[in-house]
Amino acid sequence: MALSKNCYAGRILRVDLTSGSITTEELGPGLIDPLIGGRGVASKMLYDEVPPEVAPFDPENRLIFAPGALHGTGVPAASRTTVTCRSPLTEMHGDGHSGAQWGGELKRAGYDVLVIRGRANRPVFLSIDNDRVELVEAGNLWGMLTSQTHAALRDRCGIPDLHTVCIGPAGENRVFMAAIFHNGADKGTSARCGLGAVMGAKNLKAIATRGTHDVGVVDIEALKAAYQEYVAIINVDPHPVGGTRYGTCRFMYHRIKFGIHGAENWNYGEYPWEKLDPEVFRSDYQIKAAACVACPIRCRRDYRVVSGPFAGTTAKVEWETIARSMTCGIQEPEAVIAWSNICNHYGLDIEGTGDTVAFAMECFEKGILTPNDTDGLVLKFGNVAAFLELTRRIAVGQGHLAQTLARGTQRAAAQIGQGSERFAMHVKGGEMTAGDPRGMPVRAVSYATSTRGSDHLRSNPYIEEIMKPDEALTWWGSEEAADIANGLKGKGRMLKFSEDLVTIGDILGLCKFAFYRSATFPWLYQKGVALATRFYNACSGRNLSEAEMLTAGERVWNIEKAYNTRCGATRADDSIPERFFQEPLKGGGPSGGTVVDRDKFEAILDEYYKDRKFDPQTGRPTREGLERLGLQEIADDLQARGKLSRVTESP
Amino acid sequence: MREMTDGMQVCVHLYPPLNTAAGQSLIVMDLEKENTIQGLIDQLVARFGPQMRRYLFDDKDRIIPGWCVFVNQQPPVYFNRPEALSTILADGDEVSFLLALAGG
């Protein structure tokens, strides 16, 4: 039976680990109307409840779990749950998104949002079984891998289909790249921003959840009609095809096309990739193709090594696992699978960890680190044994170097010094992701403006690759915006739109691959805005327009920007590592020899700020921009703190 | 089985949306000997008409750069490389069309 007629359970669950108090409150229109759900609600709660005086590991930091508004409804690929906190990596807004069933289970238990505060005086797990919510002693779980924790909780609770989120040893040790894992090692990860470290700092090992209520849908016929249209698009849109065939490993072909691998700590654009060909993974290692909840695309892949030193090792592998392995110079698929296994079981974010290990390797190659510093590890690019062992050591905090690296690339560089800051590859403290931005200025700016540190999923940095000049003229006022390498005008507007666009996905809980990537712009808009809005209206009973849905995305982005501004961020933080500006991409190939043109970068950023109504001088929000979105109290708060800009136009 | 003298046959795997345009996912195409990928594309458009053209070319008549082609499951041929379209095909080749688009 559904708790309510629409897709909301209507309640927030609050748990204070310090006092042990557990309370519920109504999730009312004050949050739902402007922010809808998921990342939207979580970002606003973080702004309201965690001021800059609260450090990331302070018990008063919040860990906010918020399934997207459509999670649990049966809408295809509506499987995303946001976890939000103040990030130890960036010391700004932090969040991660995972496609797994746990968030739907939380809703079925009767809660749209779970807010954790405080710190338990000993390890605990939180048990949620519909209305029965309790904190349970978890000393025997502390030290377990993610897979072991999930299995132990299912045994202990006697519920075979219990859904869990947990941390591994990395989270317990407050490794800044620690993640939160859903249903064990290989089902889904809230990866970025050090969420697992914050959970560990709270002495919270896991959350075990069972819900038996249904999630309501107001207009099932409207949902069915939208579903038919969605399926009609993905049947003709070539974008999902590669995913269905290869999983996310297929993005290898895109990186080869442009020669933007970012191999060896973002030195090389072209790089030997043949052994990591998606076809090799498919034919030689794949054991399982699976889907997130209700997704027809089925891009999740599990692989198994059958022979050699890693025989028997299994792991879920995503494209970023392969990409970040290449960042460490790794070319062997077995090593990629073994590394994924370590990260997933010890509870590490693949992206942050890969870049941090790559940074250490470059330090070693340059003689800044010696075998004395590495406890004997030969940290050369491509050294598989060192790659795997350093990752494990980071997770468990073994040795001085691993403890230094466990605080992320930025802090490690500051500690190691000797010029290593020049090749510490991060934005706002968050390690790089995805492909090399050299030769692609709008992609470079998109990494810079992301509100949670470098990130390709915070926008659609590839949008210009699918736009035709006439579409660019209509939408961004200039045909140039569709020109990947040479265009300028309109790109800032395009980036702003794409950020608001994909934020809709995180609000509603829709997968980026399924809704916010496409082979053409009309399909992208139809799925990501028009159908997303129709799905939401059908499930919620509201009647939002497409423009209102986009405005909700923009509102959420502005809240996060204001949060970061309140934490001290300025225009200088919206930048990328100097390597991209100064060092031509090595290795030849389509993008070989290119750098990010600084003038173009700044010009796109200017246009972007202008379109966002941020002050181009300081990069801060303005009252005009915030009030336009109904965020007057945030404007007042920033003003009271001396962090509100008045200017909207370039001088 | 046809005797191959001046011509050759290649087996073509069409992934969406090209299979929609062709009405099938696997076809055999008769081509002149030593024809190229460009020649194969021309034949596909000639055989299956404007819908096939629409999926393969943009409105400036340039092939959509996202497409890549596998010949006999070898490393793919990309259309943003000038030499790609002149890749020579041989009798019995297996050719697959797939989009190399970004996302992750």
Ligand code: SF4
């Ligand atoms: S496209 Fe892939 S990641 Fe996205 S919901 Fe579907 S299976 Fe999951």
